[in-house]
Amino acid sequence: MVLIYKILGISGSPNKNGNTAYAVQYALSTLKKRGFESSYISLSQKVIHPCIGCFKCASDHKCWQQDDMLEIINAMLWCDGIIIGSPVYFGMVSGQLKIMMDRCVATRANYGDTLPMTGKIGGAIACANSRNGGQETTLQNLQTFMLQLNFQVVSDGPFYCHSGGTIMGDASKDIWGLETVNNLANNLGNLLLKKT
Numbered sequence: 658m659v660l661i662y663k664i665l666g667i668s669g670s671p672n673k674n675g676n677t678a679y680a681v682q683y684a685l686s687t688l689k690k691r692g693f694e695s696s697y698i699s700l701s702q703k704v705i706h707p708c709i710g711c712f713k714c715a716s717d718h719k720c721w722q723q724d725d726m727l728e729i730i731n732a733m734l735w736c737d738g739i740i741i742g743s744p745v746y747f748g749m750v751s752g753q754l755k756i757m758m759d760r761c762v763a764t765r766a767n768y769g770d771t772l773p774m775t776g777k778i779g780g781a782i783a784c785a786n787s788r789n790g791g792q793e794t795t796l797q798n799l800q801t802f803m804l805q806l807n808f809q810v811v812s813d814g815p816f817y818c819h820s821g822g823t824i825m826g827d828a829s830k831d832i833w834g835l836e837t838v839n840n841l842a843n844n845l846g847n848l849l850l851k852k853t
Contacts, residue, residue, distance in 0.1 A: 662849045664688050664695045665736035667729070669743040669754025673701040676784040676828035680838050681742040684782065684822065687842035693849075696732060700753045703729070707756050714763035718773070726760045733761070734773060738845050739808070741799050742782035742822070745791035750798045758802045765806065772807040778848050779803035780811050780841045782822035796820040811848055813840040 666685045670677035678699055685695040703725040714720050720727075733739060743750040750758070765772050781799035783792035800810045800820065812820050822838035825831050 660853055661692065661694050662737040662846075663735060664693050664845070665732050665739045666695065666697045667739065667741045667754075667757075668697075668699045668701070669741060669751050669757065670699070670784075671701050671751060671753055672744070673699055675744065676824055676826075677742040677744050677782070679828040680782045680784055680822060680824050680835070681740055683828070683835060684740045684742075684780070684838050684842040687839050688846050691843075691846055693738075693846060696736070698729060698732060700751075700757060703753075703757075705729075705753065705756050705760060708759040708762060718763055718765075720760060720763045722760075726757070726763075729757060730761065730764060733764075733777075736777065738778040738780075738849050739803075740780045740782065740842065740845065741803075742784065743795055743799060745783055745785035745795045748791035748794045750795055755798075761802070761806060774806035774808060777806075777808045778811060778845050779808035780821055780845045782824065782838055782841065784824040784828060786826060788823075788825045790825065792823040792825075793820055796823070809848065811841065811844045813837040814844045815840070 666681040668678040783795035822841045824834040
């Protein structure tokens with residue numbers, strides 16, 4: 658029996674067809690070519706209300722707010738690996754993505770049970786206007802989020818050895834940056850395959 662691993666890509670950009678969307682889908686295409694199943698979510702058209710810290714979710718791991726977050730959490734539970742991309746906004750993730758990240762507290766709110774995201778593999782992509790435009794701190798934001806959910810986190814690895822995929826300017830023309838995205842996707846896929 659051949660096990661097909663499932664990969665979720667999330668673009669945290671408010672721009673549906675921007676550089677972050679391009680980079681995340683590029684990573685997914687790398688993995689599709691290797692036989693992985695994939696799904697893609699753009700936050701650009703999602704309605705996600707901010708977490709208000711009420712912790713009603715502590716009893717059943719569900720948020721009482723009725724919005725698109727349920728679809729996103731279900732997709733995160735579905736996948737074996739996840740690639741999340743964000744544009745750099747003031748050296749950090751986008752507002753839309755930060756709200757999504759905060760709302761994931763519902764999956765671990767009572768801090769007593771085994772975390773449902775444990776063992777998933779995560780990778781991060783950051784897009785900015787310049788090569789040193791805040792990508793590394795944005796990647797750290799994303800990786801901290803993944804670690805909070807008990808993901809294993811991968812980087813882009815050789816020959817770049819950065820913290821993840823880093824795009825500068827127009828993603829479709831950033832050959833160096835796309836190589837980091839390709840490496841990140843392949844590292845994530847390789848780690849999943851080692852689990853079998």
